[in-house]
Amino acid sequence: MTQPLQIQFRIPLNDWLEFRGKEQSSFKLWLLQIADIAWLPLLVLLAVTVLIASLTLSKAVNIALPAWLPLPVLFLLALCRIYISVPSIKATLLAKKEWKRKMADVSCTVELTETGFQYVAGSSIYQPTWAEINSVFQSERLLIFCDDDDEYALFIPKRAFVSEKQLQEFLKLAYQKTVLDRKAGGSRSAEQALGADSP
Numbered sequence: 001m002t003q004p005l006q007i008q009f010r011i012p013l014n015d016w017l018e019f020r021g022k023e024q025s026s027f028k029l030w031l032l033q034i035a036d037i038a039w040l041p042l043l044v045l046l047a048v049t050v051l052i053a054s055l056t057l058s059k060a061v062n063i064a065l066p067a068w069l070p071l072p073v074l075f076l077l078a079l080c081r082i083y084i085s086v087p088s089i090k091a092t093l094l095a096k097k098e099w100k101r102k103m104a105d106v107s108c109t110v111e112l113t114e115t116g117f118q119y120v121a122g123s124s125i126y127q128p129t130w131a132e133i134n135s136v137f138q139s140e141r142l143l144i145f146c147d148d149d150d151e152y153a154l155f156i157p158k159r160a161f162v163s164e165k166q167l168q169e170f171l172k173l174a175y176q177k178t179v180l181d182r183k184a185g186g187s188r189s190a191e192q193a194l195g196a197d198s199p
Contacts, residue, residue: 005170006111009160016099018139019155022092032089032096035080042077049073110156116177119154126154130177143171 017023024032049070055061084093106122116129128145137144144155161167 004112005117005166006109007156007160007162008107008109009157010107011099011103011157013096013099013104015141015155015157016103017092017095018142019144019153020095020098022088022095024089024092028089029092031083032093035083036093039077039080039084042073042080046070046073046077110160112173126152128154130174133174133178136171136174136178138171143174145174 013029014023052061052063053067053070056063057067083089103121108122109118109120111118111120113127116127116132119126119128128147132147133145134148135146137146141158142155143158144153146153158167161170
């Protein structure tokens with residue numbers, strides 16, 4: 001790359017869900033947000049309507065409310081809980097809570113070093129070398145770097161690069177360091193081994 005690379009970014013929820021493989025459509029995410037927020041107020045509303053309905057039926061209070069009023073509230077509450085309990089939606093909700101706990105307010109910085117790059121996420125600092133990176137994956141919005149054992153993965157949103165040119169230069173460098181240089185090193189090792197075996 002012609003200039004030292006340093007990029008800064010935050011990780012929005014959609015990028016985190018894609019990284020975790022839990023992405024959903026915008027509509028499903030909107031429904032999930034409503035269901036997650038609404039169930040507790042609905043539970044309180046249900047308790048209040050049941051109390052008022054029972055007091056009205058026992059003639060302890062004289063409030064003109066229909067006795068069936070708790071039923072629509074109960075229906076909405078059940079709908080929220082059923083939607084949240086769908087396995088794919090539940091997995092997305094857990095990933096969303098993880099993002100909120102770990103990444104929602106974290107600023108990230110990536111900077112190239114002599115041997116790899118430095119990845120700073122809040123107070124955590126990672127300094128993977130190119131030799132430690134086993135694979136580089138691309139999705140629609142992300143670059144994902146995995147180690148040999150797939151024990152950890154770091155990702156950079158493509159939108160963090162200032163231009164398409166900068167992104168392509170970084171990809172070219174990553175390919176050079178993780179594929180081409182490794183193949184060249186392997187070929188040299190093989191040649192050295194053959195040379196050592198020769199009389």
